[in-house]
Amino acid sequence: MKTVLITCFEPFENRPTNASTEAVRQLPDRIGQWDIRKLQLPVVYGQAPQKAIVCAKEIGAELILCVGEAGGREDVTVEQIGINLRAARIADNAGRQPENEPCVTGGADGLFATIPVADAVKTLQKEGLPVRVSYTAGTFICNDVLYSVLHTFAGTDIRCGFVHVPAYGDTALSAACLLRLLQYLTD
Numbered sequence: 001m002k003t004v005l006i007t008c009f010e011p012f013e014n015r016p017t018n019a020s021t022e023a024v025r026q027l028p029d030r031i032g033q034w035d036i037r038k039l040q041l042p043v044v045y046g047q048a049p050q051k052a053i054v055c056a057k058e059i060g061a062e063l064i065l066c067v068g069e070a071g072g073r074e075d076v077t078v079e080q081i082g083i084n085l086r087a088a089r090i091a092d093n094a095g096r097q098p099e100n101e102p103c104v105t106g107g108a109d110g111l112f113a114t115i116p117v118a119d120a121v122k123t124l125q126k127e128g129l130p131v132r133v134s135y136t137a138g139t140f141i142c143n144d145v146l147y148s149v150l151h152t153f154a155g156t157d158i159r160c161g162f163v164h165v166p167a168y169g170d171t172a173l174s175a176a177c178l179l180r181l182l183q184y185l186t187d
């Protein structure tokens with residue numbers, strides 16, 4: 001049995017729900033030979049990636065797929081890169097609002113996702129799913145998680161990626177895209 005860790009986020013910015021949690025909730029607990037473990041992360045710089053990293057190590061995850069919501073996007077977007085920068089438009093859920101600091105001191109400026117982003121997106125698009133590649137995960141908590149997870153598992157066989165689902169979209173459709181992506185990545 002292999003294990004995938006899939007993370008989502010708690011609500012933030014005074015909203016009652018987070019579309020990533022709504023979508024991840026609809027995923028099964030198993031796909032083929034893979035155990036799907038779900039974890040909700042706080043929208044807090046540093047704490048979110050730390051919680052994901054500790055859990056991934058604990059459960060021996062071979063694949064880590066993190067999911068967040070994106071306010072201005074209509075498609076499900078698979079992130080290509082995490083950057084080593086925290087710059088917040090709003091305070092996180094612990095009240096911190098860094099303007100310009102690294103996610104990881106001394107880390108590389110940017111790190112590419114270690115899932116096959118372009119191939120996966122092409123495959124899902126051919127099936128008619130509303131999925132595309134994104135070249136920025138922003139500079140808030142989603143990027144903090146993507147960058148820090150990539151930094152931590154760099155040089156290992158553990159593959160890491162990040163998906164933004166539309167904040168105001170159909171979470172059942174987002175869940176269908178996530179499920180298909182997981183199937184593709186665990187095949």
Ligand code: PCA
Binds near residue numbers: 043
């Ligand atoms: N979206 C935010 C943080 C949590 C979430 O779901 C982001 O894009 O950084």
